[in-house]
Amino acid sequence: xxxxxxxxxxxxxTVSLAMFNEQxxxxxxxxxxxxxxxxxxxxxxxxxxxxxxxVEHLFERYEAQMxxxxxxxxxxxxxxxxxxxxxxxVFECIWEYRFLYRDLVDxxxxxxxxxxxxxxxxxRAHESIVEVCQGLVETGxxxxxxxxxxxxxYNIAMATTFWLNFEQIRPQLTTRxxxxxxxxxxxxxxxxxxxxxxxxxxxxxxxxxxxLR
Amino acid sequence: xxxxxxxxxxxxxTVSLAMFNEQxxxxxxxxxxxxxxxxxxxxxxxxxxxxxxxVEHLFERYEAQMxxxxxxxxxxxxxxxxxxxxxxxVFECIWEYRFLYRDLVDxxxxxxxxxxxxxxxxxRAHESIVEVCQGLVETGxxxxxxxxxxxxxYNIAMATTFWLNFEQIRPQLTTRxxxxxxxxxxxxxxxxxxxxxxxxxxxxxxxxxxxLR
DNA sequence: GTCTATATAGGGATAGAC
DNA sequence: GTCTATCCCTATATAGAC
Numbered sequence: 001x002x003x004x005x006x007x008x009x010x011x012x013x014t015v016s017l018a019m020f021n022e023q024x025x026x027x028x029x030x031x032x033x034x035x036x037x038x039x040x041x042x043x044x045x046x047x048x049x050x051x052x053x054x055v056e057h058l059f060e061r062y063e064a065q066m067x068x069x070x071x072x073x074x075x076x077x078x079x080x081x082x083x084x085x086x087x088x089x090v091f092e093c094i095w096e097y098r099f100l101y102r103d104l105v106d107x108x109x110x111x112x113x114x115x116x117x118x119x120x121x122x123x124r125a126h127e128s129i130v131e132v133c134q135g136l137v138e139t140g141x142x143x144x145x146x147x148x149x150x151x152x153x154y155n156i157a158m159a160t161t162f163w164l165n166f167e168q169i170r171p172q173l174t175t176r177x178x179x180x181x182x183x184x185x186x187x188x189x190x191x192x193x194x195x196x197x198x199x200x201x202x203x204x205x206x207x208x209x210x211x212l213r
Numbered sequence: 214x215x216x217x218x219x220x221x222x223x224x225x226x227t228v229s230l231a232m233f234n235e236q237x238x239x240x241x242x243x244x245x246x247x248x249x250x251x252x253x254x255x256x257x258x259x260x261x262x263x264x265x266x267x268v269e270h271l272f273e274r275y276e277a278q279m280x281x282x283x284x285x286x287x288x289x290x291x292x293x294x295x296x297x298x299x300x301x302x303v304f305e306c307i308w309e310y311r312f313l314y315r316d317l318v319d320x321x322x323x324x325x326x327x328x329x330x331x332x333x334x335x336x337r338a339h340e341s342i343v344e345v346c347q348g349l350v351e352t353g354x355x356x357x358x359x360x361x362x363x364x365x366x367y368n369i370a371m372a373t374t375f376w377l378n379f380e381q382i383r384p385q386l387t388t389r390x391x392x393x394x395x396x397x398x399x400x401x402x403x404x405x406x407x408x409x410x411x412x413x414x415x416x417x418x419x420x421x422x423x424x425l426r
Numbered sequence: 427g428t429c430t431a432t433a434t435a436g437g438g439a440t441a442g443a444c
Numbered sequence: 445g446t447c448t449a450t451c452c453c454t455a456t457a458t459a460g461a462c
Contacts, residue, residue, distance in 0.1 A: 190364035194407035
C-alpha cells in the first residue's frame with residue numbers, strides 16, 4: 001500500500017453522500033457524481049460495482065455511527081439529561097445520512113439486505129427506548145403502564161425516523177431555512193412529557209422555550 | 214358527448230392508481246401503464262400530457278376526498294367518538310392514495326403546485342386537530358396547556374402522514390401481512406391518551422385490546 | 427380514439443488503451 | 445488508476461396513418 005490508499009474511492013463516497021443528501025438519491029446518477037468529481041464514469045465503476053454499491057457502503061458507515069449513538073449511557077441508571085444527549089447523537093447521525101430517510105421505503109424495498117439491517121436498528125432503538133422508560137419508571141420520574149410504554153416507544157421511533165421528512169413538507173412559514181435538529185428533539189421530548197412527574201414536566205417546558213423560535 | 218365519455222381516460226386513472234400504490238410511483242412508467250391496460254403508449258399520451266399529469270389528476274381526487282374527511286362533525290361539540298370516526302375517514306383516504314405518501318418528499322419537491330396544495334391540507338389538519346382538542350379541554354375531557362396542544366397536533370399530523378411508511382419498514386414479525394389501518398388509528402389515539410380524563414383513558418385502553426393482535 | 431413507428435435523451439455499465 | 449469510446453437498454457414524447 002502507498003501512503004494514500006483509496007484516495008479516489010474515499011472522495012467518491014464523500015461527494016456521493018453530499019449529493020444524495022442535497023438532491024435525493026434517486027435524482028443523482030453515477031454520471032453526475034463522476035462529473036462533480038471531475039473523473040470519468042469509467043473510473044467510478046473501477047471503484048464501485050454500481051450505484052447501489054456506493055449506497056451500501058454509505059449505509060455501513062451510517063449503521064456504525066447509529067450503533068454508537070444508541071449505546072446505553074454507562075452503567076448508572078438513565079436520567080432525563082441522558083435521553084436528551086442520546087437523542088442529540090441520534091438526530092445528528094440521521095442528519096448526516098438524511099438521504100437514507102428521504103426515500104427510505106423505496107431504498108429498503110430495493111434491497112433485502114438493507115431492509116434487514118435497518119429493521120435491526122429499529123428493533124434495537126425500540127428496545128432501547130422501552131428500557132430507558134422502564135428505568136425512569138423505577139426511579140419514579142415517569143409514570144406509565146407497560147402498554148403505554150410500548151405505544152410510546154413506537155411513536156418515538158416513528159417520530160425520530162420521519163421527523164426530518166415531515167419538516168421538509170410542512171407549510172414553510174419563513175423563507176427556506178434549514179430545519180433545526182433541536183426542533184425534532186423537542187417534539188420527541190413532548191411525546192415523553194405527559195408521562196413525567198410534575199417537576200420534570202416543568203423542567204421540560206422550560207427547555208421548550210429555547211426551541212420554539 | 215356520447216353515452217360513455219372518457220372511458221379510457223378513466224381506466225388510465227384507475228389502473229395508474231392501483232399500480233402506483235402497488236409498486237411505487239417512481240417504479241411505474243407510462244409504458245407499464247399502457248401495457249397493463251393493453252393500449253398503446255401513444256394512446257395514453259393522447260389522454261394525458263405526461264406522467265405528472267396523471268399524478269396531478271389523482272392528487273385532485275385525493276385532495277377532494279381528504280377535504281371531505283376533515284369536515285368538522287356537524288355543529289355539536291366534538292366527542293371522543295367523533296375523533297375516532299374522523300380518523301377512520303382520513304386513514305382510509307390515505308390508504309387509497311398511499312403512493313402519494315410513500316414518496317412524498319420527492320413528489321412535492323418536484324412540483325411547486327402539489328407542494329402548496331399538500332401544505333394547505335396539512336395546515337388545515339393541524340388547525341382541525343387543535344380545534345378539536347380545545348373543544349375537549351372545554352368539556353373537561355382533555356387536560357393540556359396551549360403549548361402541549363400545539364406539540365400534540367404536530368405529532369398527530371406527523372404520525373398520520375408517515376405511519377403507513379413506518380409500518381412498511383418495521384421489522385416484520387409475521388409473514389407479509391397488509392398493515393391494518395386500525396393499528397395506525399390506535400397509535401394516534403395513544404398520542405392523545407395521556408392527556409385524557411381517567412374515565413376516557415380507561416375507555417381507550419379498552420378499545421386498544423381490539424387493535425393489538 | 428387508437429395505433430404504429432420513430433425520435434430523442436439519458437442512465438447503467440463494460441472493454442481496452444494508456 | 446484513470447481515461448475514451450461505446451453499447452445496450454429504457455423512458456418520454458411526438459407524428460402521422462387509420
